Amino acid sequence: MSDIPKNIIGSAEFKAIKEIENITETEDIETMGQIVSRIHDINKAMKGFDLVIESQTFRELANITGVSIPRLNDRIVSAIKVLLKAASITHENSYNTIVNILQTLFEWDGKNLIQIDMILADLKVYTTIFEEEEIIEFTQDMIDKYKFNSRLYNQFINEEIADEIEQKSKIKNKFLHTIPFISKIGPAISMYESIKNEKDQSKAFLDATLGLLVFCMQQINLPEIYISDLIPNLIRSIARQAGINEDQALSMRTHQLLDISSKDQAGEIIIEISKYIAHQDKQSMTHSRIGKFFWTILADLNFWENASYLPQLGMLKNIARGGQPQLAQEKQRAKLTNHSGKIANILQDNTNAT
Amino acid sequence: MDLKEKIEKFIRYCSSISEFDKYFWISKLDEFDNETLYKIYTTLLRFESKLLDFELNSIGKIKALITDTYPELESKYLPDFQSIYEDFKTVQNELTIDRIQSLRARIQNRLV
Numbered sequence: 042m043s044d045i046p047k048n049i050i051g052s053a054e055f056k057a058i059k060e061i062e063n064i065t066e067t068e069d070i071e072t073m074g075q076i077v078s079r080i081h082d083i084n085k086a087m088k089g090f091d092l093v094i095e096s097q098t099f100r101e102l103a104n105i106t107g108v109s110i111p112r113l114n115d116r117i118v119s120a121i122k123v124l125l126k127a128a129s130i131t132h133e134n135s136y137n138t139i140v141n142i143l144q145t146l147f148e149w150d151g152k153n154l155i156q157i158d159m160i161l162a163d164l165k166v167y168t169t170i171f172e173e174e175e176i177i178e179f180t181q182d183m184i185d186k187y188k189f190n191s192r193l194y195n196q197f198i199n200e201e202i203a204d205e206i207e208q209k210s211k212i213k214n215k216f217l218h219t220i221p222f223i224s225k226i227g228p229a230i231s232m233y234e235s236i237k238n239e240k241d242q243s244k245a246f247l248d249a250t251l252g253l254l255v256f257c258m259q260q261i262n263l264p265e266i267y268i269s270d271l272i273p274n275l276i277r278s279i280a281r282q283a284g285i286n287e288d289q290a291l292s293m294r295t296h297q298l299l300d301i302s303s304k305d306q307a308g309e310i311i312i313e314i315s316k317y318i319a320h321q322d323k324q325s326m327t328h329s330r331i332g333k334f335f336w337t338i339l340a341d342l343n344f345w346e347n348a349s350y351l352p353q354l355g356m357l358k359n360i361a362r363g364g365q366p367q368l369a370q371e372k373q374r375a376k377l378t379n380h381s382g383k384i385a386n387i388l389q390d391n392t393n394a395t
Numbered sequence: 396m397d398l399k400e401k402i403e404k405f406i407r408y409c410s411s412i413s414e415f416d417k418y419f420w421i422s423k424l425d426e427f428d429n430e431t432l433y434k435i436y437t438t439l440l441r442f443e444s445k446l447l448d449f450e451l452n453s454i455g456k457i458k459a460l461i462t463d464t465y466p467e468l469e470s471k472y473l474p475d476f477q478s479i480y481e482d483f484k485t486v487q488n489e490l491t492i493d494r495i496q497s498l499r500a501r502i503q504n505r506l507v
Binding site: 072077083101274 | 472507
């Protein structure tokens with residue numbers, strides 16, 4: 042929502058490192074490493090403080106207003122748990138489960154909810170008028186072709202819709218008025234499709250959950266919010282639901298959060314997602330169904346272009362690796378910032394020496 | 396601009412509410428009376444001011460750290476930081492979201 046980048050300390054750190062590197066001769070590299078490390082600590086302290094303030098503000102506003110609805114992170118985790126608990130899947134109950142989850146997630150936003158309800162109701166009516174295969178074929182075609190990518194979708198709307206209206210069959214005409222919403226309901230349809238056709242139900246649940254998260258990201262629709270911000274907060278939410286108090290969850294180290302999260306099925310799914318993001322492994326992403334969900338949404342958010350500046354990426358990578366020691370984080374971070382590898386070399390030397 | 400609009404704008408641009416929760420609070424504003432809205436506004440100002448104070452102090456520490464070690468960077472790295480910080484202290488008790496944004500923007504512009 043904000044026009045000014047939120048993380049001005051991150052920018053201050055980045056600029057400071059750049060300036061130091063511009064003036065530092067080879068013999069000063071050790072000093073430079075120390076200074077960079079101390080600057081990084083200042084940034085880290087700021088991020089901790091930032092989270093504490095967000096948490097305090099939310100709690101105080103909740104006290105003042107008497108509002109008791111859980112935060113979005115908590116609702117997402119609850120939604121994942123609902124999905125995981127559903128015992129059997131049929132067309133009807135998967136549809137209802139999806140609708141219930143969406144309602145749980147977006148009850149705070151009446152406008153969106155009405156829109157989603159209308160779309161889903163429309164789709165339900167169409168399934169009684171037309172052959173189900175025709176609808177599935179059409180919606181799947183749309184999803185595959187545009188893959189929730191809003192830029193391609195807009196291009197389609199601007200350039201091709203006139204031809205589509207004239208040339209396509211009755212069923213497609215009937216669906217044209219729902220096209221503006223297809224990018225929004227896409228994940229829900231994919232969830233239905235995954236669940237309906239998959240023999241391995243636990244895998245179907247996983248795909249459906251991931252689809253749900255993608256859907257959340259789209260609904261939030263804020264380009265400055267990245268999944269990398271969402272995941273550490275989801276893990277903190279798991280910790281809170283496991284009985285850790287708010288302040289403790291904020292001050293816990295990655296490996297501690299990871300331990301708690303890995304004992305919870307929903308937590309395992311969140312860790313799984315973080316691995317796809319943190320490894321930035323294009324090949325595995327494009328070869329798995331789960332990966333495709335994330336590859337598409339991250340590409341749409343220009344995630345990779347901005348990844349090295351993201352404040353939480355270090356933590357994500359650490360989560361994906363299983364919470365390795367601080368030095369490994371520093372090395373990774375040094376590589377990420379891509380400052381001619383000097384810092385990475387220092388850290389590598391330190392590792393070798395120890 | 397009435398109080399509700401003021402708060403809505405504040406929430407949109409502040410950093411003390413998580414981005415994920417901003418829409419939630421904005422959508423709730425219609426339900427609150429003026430007294431509650433006033434409390435919300437003062438609460439937001441207090442936390443945002445606290446956050447900005449900590450941000451500026453952190454940047455001040457980074458500046459001090461690098462310029463103590465590399466004095467030649469004094470004129471290259473946020474040379475007018477002190478005046479930005481003093482401006483913040485001057486208006487600290489009369490902050491508006493525009494002033495907060497303006498202070499953050501002044502720093503951001505010097506960091507690109």
